[in-house]
Structures are given as C-alpha cells and as structure tokens.
Amino acid sequence: MSISPLYDILHKLHNDVDFESHEALIDEGVLDSFDIVSLVAEISEAYGLQVPPEEITPENFNSARLIFAMLERVSEE
Amino acid sequence: MSDNLMKINILEYLEETATRLPDKPAFIGPEEGRALTFGRLLRMARGVGSCLIGSQKTGPVAVFMDKEPETAAAFFGVMYSGGFYVPLDAEMPMNRLTMILENLKPSAVICGRKTAEPARGLNYDGDILLFEDICEYNIDARCLEDVRRRHIDVDPAYVVFTSGSTGTPKGVVASHRSVIDYIEQLTRVLKTDEETVFGSQTPLYVDACLKELISVIKCGASAYFIPKSLFMFPVRLLEYLNEKRINTVCWVVSALTMISGLGALEKRRPEHLTTVAFGSEVFPVKQFKMWREALPDARFINLYGPTEATGMSCFYEVTRELSDNEPIPIGEPFPNTRVILIDGEICIAGAGLSLGYYNDPEKTGRSFIANPNITGYREIIYRTGDLGRYNEHGELVYISRKDYQIKHMGQRIELAEIEAAAQAVPDVAQAACVYDERDSAICLFYSGQARKEALIKALKSALPRYMLPAKIERLEQMPLTPNMKLDRKALLDRI
Numbered sequence: 001m002s003i004s005p006l007y008d009i010l011h012k013l014h015n016d017v018d019f020e021s022h023e024a025l026i027d028e029g030v031l032d033s034f035d036i037v038s039l040v041a042e043i044s045e046a047y048g049l050q051v052p053p054e055e056i057t058p059e060n061f062n063s064a065r066l067i068f069a070m071l072e073r074v075s076e077e
Numbered sequence: 078m079s080d081n082l083m084k085i086n087i088l089e090y091l092e093e094t095a096t097r098l099p100d101k102p103a104f105i106g107p108e109e110g111r112a113l114t115f116g117r118l119l120r121m122a123r124g125v126g127s128c129l130i131g132s133q134k135t136g137p138v139a140v141f142m143d144k145e146p147e148t149a150a151a152f153f154g155v156m157y158s159g160g161f162y163v164p165l166d167a168e169m170p171m172n173r174l175t176m177i178l179e180n181l182k183p184s185a186v187i188c189g190r191k192t193a194e195p196a197r198g199l200n201y202d203g204d205i206l207l208f209e210d211i212c213e214y215n216i217d218a219r220c221l222e223d224v225r226r227r228h229i230d231v232d233p234a235y236v237v238f239t240s241g242s243t244g245t246p247k248g249v250v251a252s253h254r255s256v257i258d259y260i261e262q263l264t265r266v267l268k269t270d271e272e273t274v275f276g277s278q279t280p281l282y283v284d285a286c287l288k289e290l291i292s293v294i295k296c297g298a299s300a301y302f303i304p305k306s307l308f309m310f311p312v313r314l315l316e317y318l319n320e321k322r323i324n325t326v327c328w329v330v331s332a333l334t335m336i337s338g339l340g341a342l343e344k345r346r347p348e349h350l351t352t353v354a355f356g357s358e359v360f361p362v363k364q365f366k367m368w369r370e371a372l373p374d375a376r377f378i379n380l381y382g383p384t385e386a387t388g389m390s391c392f393y394e395v396t397r398e399l400s401d402n403e404p405i406p407i408g409e410p411f412p413n414t415r416v417i418l419i420d421g422e423i424c425i426a427g428a429g430l431s432l433g434y435y436n437d438p439e440k441t442g443r444s445f446i447a448n449p450n451i452t453g454y455r456e457i458i459y460r461t462g463d464l465g466r467y468n469e470h471g472e473l474v475y476i477s478r479k480d481y482q483i484k485h486m487g488q489r490i491e492l493a494e495i496e497a498a499a500q501a502v503p504d505v506a507q508a509a510c511v512y513d514e515r516d517s518a519i520c521l522f523y524s525g526q527a528r529k530e531a532l533i534k535a536l537k538s539a540l541p542r543y544m545l546p547a548k549i550e551r552l553e554q555m556p557l558t559p560n561m562k563l564d565r566k567a568l569l570d571r572i
Binding site: 012051 | 088305306308309311312313335338339340341344432506524525526553554557561
C-alpha cells in the first residue's frame, strides 16, 4: 500500500496545505464536516476498501500519516 | 399571567417557565457541563435588559457571540430593553459584517469573552459591551415594567440577515407576534413538551435556531448545543445523542445524510430519537429510507418555510411509502397559515409573516404584496419565489426556485427536474443544475462515486433531449453556504 494516492486526494481538497507535515488537521479545522464525506468516499475508492464509520474519528484524521495508518489497519482486518 | 391570555411578548414564555422550573437546565453548551437554567437565563436576560435601558441603548442591538447558552440570554436581554437583537457571527466574512453594521447602525454590540478580540476589529465605533459585565447588572424592575407596558406584539423581536441575490445581505425583521404564532404551531406539530430534549445543530445567527430557542422557553424543554466538530464524526455524534438522551432534532438535511451516507446508522442506533424534523433542502429518498429503516417508530417531519415568514410555514409528516424518485412533499401549511399558489409560486399569508426587510421599503413592497385575488380588503401575502404544486394526494410539493425555471430551446424547463433525474442514479450523492445564460447551456454538477458515462446514459433514458445537460462535472463536494445549504451562486461562478 502506498500513501501517495492519499496525498493526491488531500491535495485536491486543499491545495494550500502541506499534508506531509501537518499534524492537526482536525484540531485546527483544516478538514471540516464537508470534507469528511467526500474524503472518505475518495479514499475508499482509491484503496478499494470500506472505511468503517467507527474509524472516522478525530484521532484517525488529524494527519495524513494517521489516516494512512488507519487504512493499513482496516485493509489487514 | 394566565395561560388563557393571548401572549403578546416572547418573554412571557420565559417568565412562566422560569417560575415553574427555575432549576431545570434550559440550554446546555458545547463545552462540558456548561448549562444555563431557566432561572439563571431569566436573571441574566433581565440584567442585560436593565443595563441597556439604563445606558439608553434602544432599538437594534447586535449580539456578536459564539454558540453558547449565554447568547440566548443576550437575545432575550435585548428584548427586555424593548429593542430587537441582531445576531452576528465571527464566521461571517468581514465585508458582510461591515455591510450589516452600516445598514443597521446598532446602538451597541454585545460580545462574549471569546469574541471580544474580533469585536474590536469590527467597523463599528459605538459601544461594545462584554456580556459577562452586563448580565449581573442590578435589575431595574420599574424600567422593565415600563418598557413592557408600551410594548405591542407587532414590535420587532430580531433582525436576521440572509444573503440576497445581488450580494447585499437582506435583514428580515420578525415581530413578537410572528414568532409567537410560528412557535405555537411548530410545537403543536412536533408535539414538543417538557420531556423534549433537543440536539441543536444550526448556528444562532440564522432564524432556524428559533425552533429550539423559543420552543425550549415555551415548553420548558431542554436543548443541547452540539459541538460543531461532531458533525464530522458520525459515530461520535450518534454516541453523543444517546449519551444526552436527545429525542428531537431539527436539522438541515446534509447533517442527517452525513450520518447515513457514512454508514453510521448500521453501527449505532440513535435510541432515544423519536422526532426527526428536517428542512431547507431536498432529502434524497435513498438516504431518507436508511433513516426510516433505522428508526421505524420515529416521526419524520419535513418542514418548509422562508425566513420572511419567520422560519417554517408548512409541514409534512411522512406516513406513507415514498417512491424512489418522489420528492418528500412539504405537505400543508401550519394552522393559522395560508398558502396560495399564484402562477405556481408559493405565496404565504398569516400572522407568521415577518415585518419585511430592514431599511428597504422598496424590496419589502415587491415581496410582501396585497393578495391579488382579494379586492374588498387588504390581505398581505409574501411571495416566496419558490414554485410548488399539489400532487395526486393533495399534498403540496416544492418544485424549485422560480429563477431555476429556464427557457431553453423554446422549452420551459425546471432545472430541479434534471436534478431529480440525476439524483435517482445509483452512486450520485447530490446533483445540482445551473443555467449558463451566455452559452445557453445547462450545466449539471454532481458529487458521489457515479461515473460520468453512466450518469449521461441514465439521463438520456430519463429526460427529453432538450433537457440533457450540455456540461456535466463531478465535484469532490458541493459548495455550501454557511448554513450548509447548496450554494448555487458558487456553482454559477465555476462556469
């Protein structure tokens, strides 16, 4: 699994954010309630998996790395 | 004060309930444990009112505070002063705030501790009052009584600003009468009572929040102001609803579809929820059915109404099966409200009508007109600009905005009809059409995983040729206004 499709998706949402280093996407309000629905749909398609709703939490979405870690976990289950 | 007397001031609700239930929490803030009881609410509101009267701040008073229980106390406090409140929010763009302040010329701005700093950045040179400084002000009962004696029920209660098509915000002035009329009917339809626990979603600077604010003080109910961030995390949101035993929600459709669309209803059932009211947008039937399945015993009520008629004017409780491409009807007018269709346009009459647009007699005169079907006397009707029709069950159905009706290739076309056809296609989450006048082209935007080719194919089989969009574009997400409604102007800007 590669993290680069995730970066592509995030950059499409907000091309002005450095997702490689940003660690507080939720805490600082970079991602909002409108982003979350499309973001989840996009990553589900790109990685060919279903993101379980209980994984959609602030803890899992605060950085690109955390989102990717969650995706890896989900794909292993 | 007796229940048999007709209410003429919104504050009578608060006074009666605070006497009956002084220690019951009325509003519970997004921060843990921060609740305001009816008794405290009354005390603070009377303090604010006394302070405003004492410092001769009359007429419009702007309230620039976050969504917290104290903001409601500030609203009612302005009413105690005999004036009317105007909610402003730090989320509003600065030039919008400036336009509102210039139009309004408020006698004071009330801010909270968190908004004190941004309040200093407003283009306003009058007095800025900190809520916590004025809410404990000595109550001047004689002055408050004096103000009340001079009050009549058609005095203004608040002005809320909505976006105008020209870009200048319009201030809609609601009266105590219109609010009382609306809330009496709404609470009857929703069956609101002391057991009702609202989960409030809408910001306090739109009229939609009256559904909770005024219903709570009328019925002795309670309302939780749900933290905004929860509207990103569907399972957490449902857990919050369960933990707070929230049984009633009046939400915009997109808040409900966020939960169903991400599959959260299959994981957590909102077990206390018995009344789900929604409005302001069309509820996609596919999503609606997920809610219905999750909560087979709950009441689902579609609400419809313009800000100009003080919130909501029509309701429809879903009691029959809806077919997949059938829009949820808006049903029938509230009691004491009349709806007539003039050339298909929904027009509203009744005590729930607001007083019109602040400082804009011309626009008021164009939208609030005498009913042309009545010649012997004057019945004021508000022209909503929305088109409606009656279905075969005799239920009123919203079609679209009047301006979405276009003439294209010599045909009258409802853009909403194209949207409905697109919405019926699997994996289309949301669809919206705009008309590009310059190129005479129908443009369709959609979100969701559906492939463009599949969408085109489906539209070709569902629509006459002249209605097929010339351009179709898939968006990551539909642009939304601050109140989470579809932003059609932003779509027009994309073409």
